[in-house]
Amino acid sequence: MNIEKSNEIIELVVYTIKPDMNSVYVNTAIEKFRKLVMGFEGFISYEFYQSCRSKNIFMDFVRWESLEFAEEAAKQVKILQKSPEYNEYLDSFASLEIFNHFNQVKAWS
Structure with missing residues (x-):
């Protein structure tokens, strides 16, 4: 069955x-994150x-209402994660392989 295209963005x-x-x-x-x-x-x-x-x-598979919301959140996260509260989170990372936003082209079920 073909499913109607969604406007949401996947991060x-x-x-x-x-x-x-x-x-x-x-x-x-x-x-915390x-x-x-x-x-x-x-x-x-x-x-x-x-x-x-x-x-x-x-x-991480995050759904957003729009690309604008996703990109604004990403900007804010870059700023906020510099606070000492998120040191443990940032110190955990060895590498980042993929960070991207996607919109649905087609879906089936």
Whole structure:
């Protein structure tokens, strides 16, 4: 069945966390960050995934009402995450593989 195209934007972020920071990231740091993101205008949902093959690779799948909301949130996050409150979050990162916004072209179910 063909599904009607949605106007929402998907933000896809794939990254690697330092092995020694994995537990801290999963149990503490991501929760603070998730709460920050959920407070932005245009936020719809946040899904957090871990690789099946590497426990240090993660993916955030965030839905936004529009590209404008997603980009504004990204700008604000860059500013806010510099505060000491998010040191644990930033210190956890080994690398960022993908950070991009996508709009739906087609969907099937």
